[in-house]
Amino acid sequence: MHTDLVAALDIGGTKIAGALVDGHGRIQVRAQRPTPAREDGDTVMRAVQEVVGELTVSPLWERATAVGIGSAGPVDRSAGTVSPVNVPGWRDYPLVGRVRAAAGGLPVELIGDGVAITAAEHWQGAARGHDNALCMVVSTGVGGGLVLGGRLHAGPTGNAGHIGHISVDLDGDPCPCGSRGCVERIASGPNIARRALENGWRPGPDGDTSAAAVAAAARAGDPVAVASFERAAQALAAGIAATATLVEIDIAVIGGGVGKAGEVLFAPLRKALSSYATLSFARHLAVAPAQMGTDAGLVGAAAAALTERTGAAAAGV
Template identity: 60%
Template structure:
């Protein structure tokens, strides 16, 4: 059994997950993102407390933590953009100090988008694929790579930040400080903003969200379709760039924006043919993610499982 945490700007979730990647029990609390360090760490502790109350806690032999980034896996610290109180915060040390954590369990830190890649490789759409890019397209755009059959988080754990690849030198400014980033075109926020700027208006009582734009696109609204086409073109450029640099075979797309289905995937595949033109890159395929809400948790458990395998040992508590 593995314990897993998934820490984001809106929720802190935890789970106990078995060696087949199946979630046995789950706990979740809202993230007090704008509150103090002590309030945040108290929420993490409360989620672990809920997991520790389950009878299977005694069989936990590893623990993984997926966190919004940037992360520094070498030092066990996190600096999530949307959690201001945590800057170079020693999250691994904090979790390791929890009184219910058994001796011998050393938590593994992984970025949240890299965790999605780990989950999709273990149980999802990237199973059996040697080289893949797994992307999360939601409020932001993140990603993680599987290369030569192994997760590739990079030295600091931040490899795969495809949302901050520039696809237009003179493009709009991005929150990261650069211009023309994929995220500034392809995120759910960008899709809704572009549709509104083009004159699209949500139905009365409906918020201007990417999901609302997708609903309008399904019934043929030209402005909504154009917003998704713009997003798909930026994503296609990033995928083609990854295929050209790393010879990825598959790109897995998940996150809230991917729930638009063919509204996103049809133009994405069309644009990909225009960008991935070299012989060794043109066969890259696009797949929707198989895991949804719990991908971060499953990926965190996968990271812990890999560490246990590499160590060649099995720790059983109790």
């Protein structure tokens, strides 16, 4: 049987990935280009067109019924535009119209990258079977997305779930976003490393000062490294508890490089959650590591396209 496929695009500051994805979330064809992030907008768009072009010459293309895009944000789903922080050539760039033209007029669904990851975890990963979930990426930045009432909650502009930029410390350090004490300002990988260094942690002979190196030191018992992860866990817990208190979720899924730190992060996170998620309906919240790998953005963009085309039941999102 020749079932339908959707085309998926995962657009970030480093690479532009594309795929044809079947109704079970399996990637059938791939294409990829580096993102010429420092070039002008039309040059960046040409890289996208090359990726789409590579997909359209596949014999499977004729079965594609829609295109899903997960893009670095902010995005504006209602206007069909994107303004990725790390791609200065794109400001209110009409990505949806350009992709529709490149894809022969197929319907195009645009969501933010945190929302795409969430769609993937809900369809195939750690949030599967959960009707109310927060999925996060904790890495260079902190992003996320929400599933509410069994459906992806993208929000009118496709940016919902931006947990990295809620303030959990209203008098705290200024964040590049303009606010103060944001979850990202405390819990992102670079901030975990910065705080460890400021408090006297020193890297090993390889000179690695990444959050992964701080995590290794924490596992070996370095108290400054442990404390930096505990502080990150506290900020993540306050943000996750706020989400549970505001919209009711029963699981928070954490991916990204910092999410891979394991119990160095998850043990203090569970402890801090019991301090911040105190109301009866928020108290039984689970936290779990993400299950989807590097294809999460593509699989999630595909899920969004399938959902938009066929209703929530098809992709379970």
